Amino acid sequence: MNYLYHLIIYFEIYAIVAMSLNLLIGYGGLLQVAHAAYYGIGAYAAALLWTKLGWGFFSGLAVGAFAAGVMSLLVSLPAWRFKGDYFVMISIAVQTLIYATLYNWIELTNGPFGISGIARPVIAGYSFVTTGSITVLYGALALGLGMIMALLKWSPFGRVLQAMRDDELAARSIGIPVNWLKLQAFALASAMVGIAGGLYASYVSYIDPTSFSLNESILMLSMVIIGGTGNVRGPLTGAAVLILLPEALRFVQLPDAVAANVRLLAYGLLLVIMMHLRPQGLAGTYRYQ
Amino acid sequence: MTQACAVLERVTDTPATQARLVPLPPRVQLKAEGLSIAFGGQQVLRGVDLDLTGGQIALLRGPNGCGKTTLLNVLSGFLKPDAGTASLEFNGTRVDILNETPDRLARLGLARLWQDIRLFPTMTVLENVLAASPHAIGINPVRALFALGKVKQQEREFRAQALTWLDMLGMADRADSSGDKLSVGQSKRVAIARMLQTGSKVLLLDEPLAGLDNDSAAKLVEDFNRLADATHRAMLIVEHNHEAITPVCDLRYTLAEGVLMREELGGKWAC
Amino acid sequence: MQIFLNGLLQGILFGAIGVAFSLVYRTTKVFHLALGGIGALAPYLVLATIAIGLPAWVAVIFAVLAAACLGVLIDESIHWPFSRKRAPAEVHLIASLGVYLVIVQSIALIWGNETQVLRMGVDQTWTAFEVTLAQAQVLGPALTLAATVGLFVWLNGASRGLELRALADNPILVSLLGRNVRTLRRWIFGLSAALAAIAALAVAWDVGFDPHVGLKAVLLGMVAMIIGGTGSFIGPFVGGVLLGVLRAEVVWFGSARWEEAVTFTLLGLFLFFRPLGIFARRVRLEEGA
Numbered sequence: 127m128n129y130l131y132h133l134i135i136y137f138e139i140y141a142i143v144a145m146s147l148n149l150l151i152g153y154g155g156l157l158q159v160a161h162a163a164y165y166g167i168g169a170y171a172a173a174l175l176w177t178k179l180g181w182g183f184f185s186g187l188a189v190g191a192f193a194a195g196v197m198s199l200l201v202s203l204p205a206w207r208f209k210g211d212y213f214v215m216i217s218i219a220v221q222t223l224i225y226a227t228l229y230n231w232i233e234l235t236n237g238p239f240g241i242s243g244i245a246r247p248v249i250a251g252y253s254f255v256t257t258g259s260i261t262v263l264y265g266a267l268a269l270g271l272g273m274i275m276a277l278l279k280w281s282p283f284g285r286v287l288q289a290m291r292d293d294e295l296a297a298r299s300i301g302i303p304v305n306w307l308k309l310q311a312f313a314l315a316s317a318m319v320g321i322a323g324g325l326y327a328s329y330v331s332y333i334d335p336t337s338f339s340l341n342e343s344i345l346m347l348s349m350v351i352i353g354g355t356g357n358v359r360g361p362l363t364g365a366a367v368l369i370l371l372p373e374a375l376r377f378v379q380l381p382d383a384v385a386a387n388v389r390l391l392a393y394g395l396l397l398v399i400m401m402h403l404r405p406q407g408l409a410g411t412y413r414y415q
Numbered sequence: 416m417t418q419a420c421a422v423l424e425r426v427t428d429t430p431a432t433q434a435r436l437v438p439l440p441p442r443v444q445l446k447a448e449g450l451s452i453a454f455g456g457q458q459v460l461r462g463v464d465l466d467l468t469g470g471q472i473a474l475l476r477g478p479n480g481c482g483k484t485t486l487l488n489v490l491s492g493f494l495k496p497d498a499g500t501a502s503l504e505f506n507g508t509r510v511d512i513l514n515e516t517p518d519r520l521a522r523l524g525l526a527r528l529w530q531d532i533r534l535f536p537t538m539t540v541l542e543n544v545l546a547a548s549p550h551a552i553g554i555n556p557v558r559a560l561f562a563l564g565k566v567k568q569q570e571r572e573f574r575a576q577a578l579t580w581l582d583m584l585g586m587a588d589r590a591d592s593s594g595d596k597l598s599v600g601q602s603k604r605v606a607i608a609r610m611l612q613t614g615s616k617v618l619l620l621d622e623p624l625a626g627l628d629n630d631s632a633a634k635l636v637e638d639f640n641r642l643a644d645a646t647h648r649a650m651l652i653v654e655h656n657h658e659a660i661t662p663v664c665d666l667r668y669t670l671a672e673g674v675l676m677r678e679e680l681g682g683k684w685a686c
Numbered sequence: 687m688q689i690f691l692n693g694l695l696q697g698i699l700f701g702a703i704g705v706a707f708s709l710v711y712r713t714t715k716v717f718h719l720a721l722g723g724i725g726a727l728a729p730y731l732v733l734a735t736i737a738i739g740l741p742a743w744v745a746v747i748f749a750v751l752a753a754a755c756l757g758v759l760i761d762e763s764i765h766w767p768f769s770r771k772r773a774p775a776e777v778h779l780i781a782s783l784g785v786y787l788v789i790v791q792s793i794a795l796i797w798g799n800e801t802q803v804l805r806m807g808v809d810q811t812w813t814a815f816e817v818t819l820a821q822a823q824v825l826g827p828a829l830t831l832a833a834t835v836g837l838f839v840w841l842n843g844a845s846r847g848l849e850l851r852a853l854a855d856n857p858i859l860v861s862l863l864g865r866n867v868r869t870l871r872r873w874i875f876g877l878s879a880a881l882a883a884i885a886a887l888a889v890a891w892d893v894g895f896d897p898h899v900g901l902k903a904v905l906l907g908m909v910a911m912i913i914g915g916t917g918s919f920i921g922p923f924v925g926g927v928l929l930g931v932l933r934a935e936v937v938w939f940g941s942a943r944w945e946e947a948v949t950f951t952l953l954g955l956f957l958f959f960r961p962l963g964i965f966a967r968r969v970r971l972e973e974g975a
Binding site for chain 2: 284
Binding site: 212214223398 | 717767774783792
């Protein structure tokens with residue numbers, strides 16, 4: 127049973143990641159590969175506040191989200207001038223830069239040795255120690271964030287965001303503040319994935335930079351491309367596939383050592399096949415025009 | 416002089432013949448001087464001057480590919496010229512067009528219609544028009560989440576306004592159609608409604624009548640005329656279908672070899 | 687002087703990758719991330735060929751040719767069909783990412799994730815004027831330089847080469863004139879893959895290789911292209927050399943930790959102050975980045 131909870135917790139964390147990336151890619155049309163860096167900023171900020179300064183669960187999470195949101199300026203400002211391929215290039219550069227900082231700034235982050243001893247959530251005196259209780263807590267948070275996403279999608283904000291995605295020039299010509307929108311979309315999405323990072327840190331109790339590398343960003347991108355974007359079901363499907371695929375591999379007796387490689391290989395194949403046959407992903411609605 | 420004529424007209428139109436002071440409508444003016452721009456060795460605009468006041472309809476004509484769209488691009492802030500100035504004036508406040516982003520200009524009251532229409536393909540007709548709603552508090556995500564009441568209220572007003580525009584253009588019954596499933600003529604009409612939804616006083620239109628049949632075109636021209644008069648909008652219309660526009664226009668600009676010539680036509684200002 | 691030469695030699699390799707990347711990007715607008723995979727594969731092909739007893743020079747030629755074939759195969763099976771369908775740039779990029787993943791993960795599955803080397807023992811060195819250079823350090827870049835120069839000669843002399851340059855400057859006109867764009871693309875993808883393979887072998891010969899260097903190398907190639915400008919083919923080469931020299935100088939005066947920071951600072955500077963690169967050319971609104 128514990129193992130099932132474990133899977134569900136990972137699903138909940140990645141659901142938040144997928145929904146946040148969907149905001150950028152599905153609603154905003156802002157394809158980028160730096161998301162894991164902000165996942166990392168959220169995780170590290172929260173972990174440091176929890177372990178070094180003894181901050182409360184939600185306070186640490188909030189600061190992590192805030193830090194990630196502010197740092198998103200590194201990608202959202204370039205987004206003013208650069209689109210498409212150039213912008214992806216820049217996001218790779220930002221991802222690598224943030225990763226290098228997490229890895230090399232040993233005084234702050236402990237570098238490759240990581241941060242250990244991160245406690246499970248404690249809220250108002252109640253300790254969420256069992257996986258069952260964490261499943262419920264994270265599930266509630268994921269649900270809450272999901273509802274916020276849905277509200278945003280149907281709001282005027284969501285409307286002008288999608289207009290910008292469809293045709294930036296036309297959007298500008300009717301007064302949509304495109305630059306400002308990009309700042310907001312990135313800040314929101316980065317803050318949200320920063321929260322997911324904090325949740326991850328608290329659950330696994332040890333983090334190091336390798337969980338927040340370019341490979342992880344690519345994995346996150348693949349997750350939403352394969353699952354689909356533009357709606358709610360797409361990102362959730364992507365998160366589910368991400369969690370279930372390694373389980374399926376384990377089922378066919380694949381040794382753990384090669385599992386990571388096989389998973390990425392499968393993702394690569396799926397990406398190519400999807401683009402060819404089903405660009406909107408398994409369950410999404412948005413396809414590139 | 417022409418403003419005074421308008422005032423007089425209105426005053427003498429009233430049953431009572433006592434002279435009355437009628438407040439002048441807000442002054443709106445688009446002005447450009449000495450605009451020049453070259454592309455890859457070709458001089459597309461040569462010292463172009465332009466002057467358009469609220470209530471005026473101007474036709475911009477010229478041979479294909481001579482730079483009319485380029486001029487619109489400069490005036491709407493999408494392109495910076497090599498030389499010259501362009502400004503927008505509202506009731507005494509002047510905005511330097513060349514120093515503003517296109518979206519800020521649109522929010523200040525200068526909107527444009529694209530020759531290739533550019534509707535948002537994944538959105539419905541109504542959503543396309545609604546996206547242009549000015550000063551929507553809901554486009555700020557924080558307000559969208561926490562000021563639900565006010566946002567919803569504003570949305571109702573925007574919706575009503577959007578449907579009015581769509582109705583005027585004969586597209587109200589297609590409000591829920593997807594933006595990519597319309598004919599050229601229909602798309603164009605939706606794009607015009609979208610432009611009008613911004614509430615802008617200065618409108619730059621690139622081939623608004625292309626794709627419309629004669630009756631629709633005539634009706635649209637009538638609507639433009641009414642808009643210009645009643646709401647004091649200024650319109651610069653690039654159009655090949657001269658015959659349809661000429662009856663209602665006050666100015667005719669002709670662009671040839673980068674040089675812009677201006678002619679005043681009779682129109683409605685003769686007095 | 688030593689540092690300068692070290693940087694220069696490295697820069698030649700960065701420049702070659704930049705040229706290879708821009709060869710594809712300028713002409714077909716394909717964001718050839720898979721190039722990183724092709725480059726990563728080359729040393730392993732050499733390893734395998736030597737393992738079955740063939741001499742080193744045969745192995746090298748085989749690896750380069752195989753890389754060229756792989757490049758052509760990728761275009762024929764993926765990018766050309768997408769281009770014909772008028773697929774948007776995102777589709778090409780995601781598909782290229784997928785191919786990169788497939789290649790690199792396949793390498794990892796077959797040969798493992800660890801770093802490997804192509805030569806054993808201490809290398810022969812030459813010293814003159816207080817400068818010491820290792821044979822491996824010079825040989826690779828020398829060959830790469832020869833290959834790059836050869837490419838430039840071909841681009842300026844051969845009719846096919848001139849067609850390629852025409853395609854980079856004005857793709858629509860070229861296809862209208864009835865030139866066989868498909869054949870031209872084969873040359874483009876083949877030559878770019880071959881050049882990337884040569885540069886990859888140079889690096890592998892000098893410092894070793896692992897499956898995951900590819901993406902980092904492509905990133906450096908991209909930065910070289912941005913610095914040097916996308917308006918020409920020689921621009922990326924100059925950009926790469928500049929990048930190499932500056933990285934070497936900074937590492938000498940600062941520390942190796944900040945090598946990456948140099949790359950990104952340079953990228954940032956150029957993007958904000960001179961986005962069209964060193965050899966900037968005025969482009970129309972429609973062609974802008």
